[in-house]
Amino acid sequence: MAARNFSLFSFQGRYRILHLSWVAFFLSFVVWFNHAPLMAAIRDTFGLTTSEVNTLLLLNVALTIPARIVIGMLVDTFGPRKVYSLLLVVSGLLCIAFALAQTFNQLAVTRFLLGFVGAGFVVGIRLISEWFPARDLGLAEGIYGGWGNFGAAFAAIALPGLALWYGGDDGWRYAVGTTGVVAILYAFVFYWGVTDTPKGSTYFKPKKGGAMEVTSRGDFVLYTLMTVPLFLALGLIVWKLGPGKLEMLGTLTVVLLYGVITALFLFQFARIVQVNGHVFKRDVPEFDRYKFKQVAMLNMVYMTSFGSELAVVSMLPLFFLDTFGLTQLQAGMLGGSFTIMNLVARPGGGLLADSIGRKRATVIVLAGIAVGYLLMSQLDATWPLGLAVLLVVACSIFVQAGCGTVYAAVPLIKRRLTGQVAGMAGAYGNVGGVIFLTVLSFVSPAIFFLVLGGFAVAVLAIVSLFMDEPEPQSTEVLPDGTVRVIEVQ
Structure with missing residues (x-):
């Protein structure tokens, strides 16, 4: 509606x-x-x-x-x-x-x-x-x-x-x-x-703290798997600071930090088991369940949208400078064109989700992101500068609208877990920024844009096949045990 x-x-x-x-x-x-x-x-x-x-x-x-x-x-x-x-x-x-x-x-x-x-x-x-x-x-x-x-x-x-x-x-x-x-x-x-x-x-507050609640055995496994990239991204940052890269950390320090990150992951896994171990002993009542696959897909969509935005805005000014022979000031201003539409595109993505449904809106913006990045992989000095800028702005509209569709869906998954769902999706945005910038350090800008477009195509396929629209109603349990029905639509 x-x-x-x-x-x-x-x-x-x-x-x-x-x-x-x-x-x-x-x-x-x-x-x-x-x-x-x-x-x-x-x-x-x-x-x-x-x-x-x-x-x-x-x-x-x-x-x-x-x-x-x-x-x-x-x-x-x-x-x-x-x-x-x-x-x-x-x-x-x-x-x-x-x-x-x-x-x-x-x-x-x-x-x-x-x-x-x-x-x-x-x-x-x-x-x-x-x-x-x-x-x-x-x-x-x-x-x-x-x-x-x-x-x-x-x-x-x-x-x-x-x-x-x-x-x-x-x-x-x-x-x-x-x-x-x-x-x-x-x-x-x-x-x-x-x-x-x-x-x-x-x-409504979570029943237990320290990890997100899940409501089935399969969701327990998926939640654990989706936690791994968060720690791998931290390891990637340490690697970039270490020998052979920025060289701000020595070998011993890097090894110690890898150990700390591993220990933190094991601690988090222990908290996941502590909070959710009961799903292996008894079934969660049907009225209190939610599908963690919805969280996983929103994580991937936000990684595609906000994660790629973080990477692109970091490299776009230099790309314009090198490709079109602009001054640093001109390149900076044109590079900033990728973010200027945020004021209207993200609300526009949310409005689209309100109007035609969360899944349909997400599919549309992912398709736009994929096409935008695949076309940007063809940018070179033979393109008219105005057309190149127009393409960048058009792609950015879909990228930022994607952020809007994600957070139009996040609060409708499980009310008492909204902060944790939002936090995990947001973290995946940063994970995407770290991973995509790492990819950029090894490949040309054309291949970089091609990777972003290919990743968007893969996420589009997953969302098209597995994402669900929110149920007409959700439920939460009050502290006295009373079940409260919450109207979603």
């Missing part, structure tokens, strides 16, 4: 929650990416090498993979109001610490920890789902995601000017520190301005 009577410019009721939420997400992304547009000044201040600069950029996303899982668990247990407020305060303090850093090691540690703020996105997904009905949920989640995501672009546009306004060699420090202060102040606005649910509604 299409979204109706959506009062976007209202600041009452659920719309107040929507606006307060996307601003929180917007600020978290400003804080997360505030270093990137100021990296030249930071490099000059500390005399950083190219490897050290690349290390800071990599560390900025390293922690986000496990952080989105952890934040998903916390928000399901403690509620969005507390978790988002605390996250903004902590990230603001870390941001100020980054601005005050005096050594590269201090820069590296604070930037690594700031990767946690990238998980703030997950919090609002659960909060919006508590306030909006299913017929408007895709559009609301799309606005939250698209407008909040613009925080990264805003940082790139505004912070160099703010640093220049402050002036001096430390202008970048004041600009970065300012974003931290604003995040802390807004945490109090958010805390006093939102509630986790509308008055009289129940906030």
Whole structure:
């Protein structure tokens, strides 16, 4: 059913929650990416090498993979109001610490920890789902995601000017520190301005913490398998920092970190067994079941969309510069064309899902992503520049609409697990970014785009065959044992 009577410019009721939420997400992304547009000044201040600069950029996303899982668990247990407020305060303090850093090691540690703020996105997904009905949920989640995501672009546009306004060699420090202060102040606005649910509604919480609940033996196996790539991606980051690559870590350190990652996986597997071991002893009641395959497919779709976006925006300016002989400024502006449609394309994807169904919308955007990347693999200097830019923008619309369709479906899988489902899908987006950028380091841009297109085709086939539409109703169990029926459509 299409979204109706959506009062976007209202600041009452659920719309107040929507606006307060996307601003929180917007600020978290400003804080997360505030270093990137100021990296030249930071490099000059500390005399950083190219490897050290690349290390800071990599560390900025390293922690986000496990952080989105952890934040998903916390928000399901403690509620969005507390978790988002605390996250903004902590990230603001870390941001100020980054601005005050005096050594590269201090820069590296604070930037690594700031990767946690990238998980703030997950919090609002659960909060919006508590306030909006299913017929408007895709559009609301799309606005939250698209407008909040613009925080990264805003940082790139505004912070160099703010640093220049402050002036001096430390202008970048004041600009970065300012974003931290604003995040802390807004945490109090958010805390006093939102509630986790509308008055009289129940906030359903997981029965157990530490791992996502599953409801069948097959889902237990699939959940375990889907957990593995999260840790492999962390291992890939360590490898990129180690000998033969960025060479920021020694062989012994790399081996120790591999051991830590392995230990963390074994610990997580033990938690999965502890939380879900009962499915091997007795069947979960039919009314309390959900299909984990839905989560797995949304993970793959988000990896295809947001994961590829992370990789493409990192390489597109240089691609335009090398392919069409542009200046660095021109190439940067044209490369940024891949993200500019986020403001409307992600809400558009959510609206499409509200209008024609989650599965049908996902199939359409995946087909668009596949065709877009396969055509981009043919880009070379013989193409008219205008046509090349038009193709990039068209592909980006489908990529960002794909993000919208994912989070139109996430809240409809299992209400009490929404934060964890959102966190896992979000983590897979970062996994995709790490894997696709690694692929790019070994192949030409043409082959890179071909790989992205081929991956989208594979995911399209899986979704077409196995994805289900949400059931008309879902159920949750109240603390007193009463079964509550929740209308989905």
